[in-house]
Amino acid sequence: FRSPGVSWEGAVMAADMLNTGLYGAQLADVQPGDTVVVMGVGPVGLMAIAGARLRGAGRILAIGSRKAGVELARFYGATDVLNYKEGDVTRQVYALTHKQGADCCICAGGGTEALGQAVAMVRWGGTVGNVNYFTTYGDLPVNNVRYGFGMGNKTIRGGECPGGRGRMEKLLALLQYGRVDPVPLITHRFQGLEQVETAFRLMAEKPPELVKAVVAL
Numbered sequence: 001f002r003s004p005g006v007s008w009e010g011a012v013m014a015a016d017m018l019n020t021g022l023y024g025a026q027l028a029d030v031q032p033g034d035t036v037v038v039m040g041v042g043p044v045g046l047m048a049i050a051g052a053r054l055r056g057a058g059r060i061l062a063i064g065s066r067k068a069g070v071e072l073a074r075f076y077g078a079t080d081v082l083n084y085k086e087g088d089v090t091r092q093v094y095a096l097t098h099k100q101g102a103d104c105c106i107c108a109g110g111g112t113e114a115l116g117q118a119v120a121m122v123r124w125g126g127t128v129g130n131v132n133y134f135t136t137y138g139d140l141p142v143n144n145v146r147y148g149f150g151m152g153n154k155t156i157r158g159g160e161c162p163g164g165r166g167r168m169e170k171l172l173a174l175l176q177y178g179r180v181d182p183v184p185l186i187t188h189r190f191q192g193l194e195q196v197e198t199a200f201r202l203m204a205e206k207p208p209e210l211v212k213a214v215v216a217l
Contacts (some may be wrong), residue, residue, distance in 0.1 A: 004113050004173040012185040012214060013043075014171045020131050020161045021047020022171070027054050027129025028104040032056030032122035037093055037102045038078070040109020041069030043185045043212045044131060046076050048106040050180045053077035061096065062107065065090050067208050068187055075184065084110075090120045097123075107132045119154055130158035153198065188213035 003011070020045050030036055036057045038048045041064030053076065062078035064070055070081050073170050082092045093102060101123035106132040107114050116171055118128045174180050190199050199213040 003169075003176055005047055006172050006175045007183065009214060010175045010183050011172065013047075013185055013212070014175055015168060017043040017185055017212065018047045018050070018099055018174070018182045019151040019163070019167070020044045020181065021049070022054070022133040023049030023161045024048040024106040024108055024129045027127075027131070027159070028052075028106045029127045029129070029155075029157075030057050030106075032105055033057040033058040033156040034103040035061070035097060037061045037063065037118070037159060038073075039063045039089075039105065039107050039114055039118060040132070041066060041073045041081075042109055045069070045106075045108035046072050046185060046211070047180075047182060048108045048131070048183075049078050051111040052106065054174075054179060061102065066206075066210075068211050070185060072211060076180075081093065090117055093121045101126060103127075104129065106130075115156070119156065122154055124152045127155045127157065130156065131161065135184070147154040158182055176179075186214050187211045187213045190215045193217055 022158050025048055030052045034057050036052045038045050038060060041062055044143040049060055049062055058079045061080045061082060063082045063084055064069050065083045073081055080096060084090055102121055103123065104127045105118040105121050107118040107128060109132060112134055114132055115130060122128060188202060199215050202210060202213050
């Protein structure tokens with residue numbers, strides 16, 4: 001690639017993490033002044049926070065517990081950080097939004113229960129953008145009053161992240177002109193093709209100090 005002012009590390013993070021996180025913000029239809037919940041403070045969740053901020057979100061509630069991710073969540077624009085280990089996150093969100101719920105939620109982490117939680121967190125007429133990958137099938141309950149008894153007019157969007165040269169050029173422009181810097185996502189760096197397995201093992205183990213690892217060949 002050739003983009004002035006963009007490092008190879010920035011380009012690598014833009015092509016995957018930034019692209020997916022921004023797509024989550026697009027799917028959630030974040031509007032200026034919105035209160036947004038971002039589930040997950042991994043690399044995609046962090047870029048979803050950055051994406052919500054770029055789209056003009058007023059308040060961004062990040063949900064996560066890993067230390068490195070929590071610190072970067074605030075760096076990228078989270079105004080509040082909620083820990084799911086400290087109680088039901090849907091109740092935490094409702095308490096912080098005066099029992100109204102968020103305008104939208106970006107689901108970028110969590111297990112099979114995450115999508116149901118995301119729907120419960122948004123107000124009537126709210127939108128959920130899902131970029132989470134569910135490896136198992138689960139049920140999405142609709143018998144909770146927060147779903148509006150099936151009449152809450154809540155929208156759920158999800159799909160494969162778009163790519164292509166045109167989109168990549170626009171993403172790199174965000175880096176080139178200082179709108180967002182995804183390089184701080186990289187917490188571990190390796191050199192050489194033989195280190196790929198080590199990097200994958202690290203990502204699988206997910207130590208608390210890890211956000212993202214890269215391997216330079």
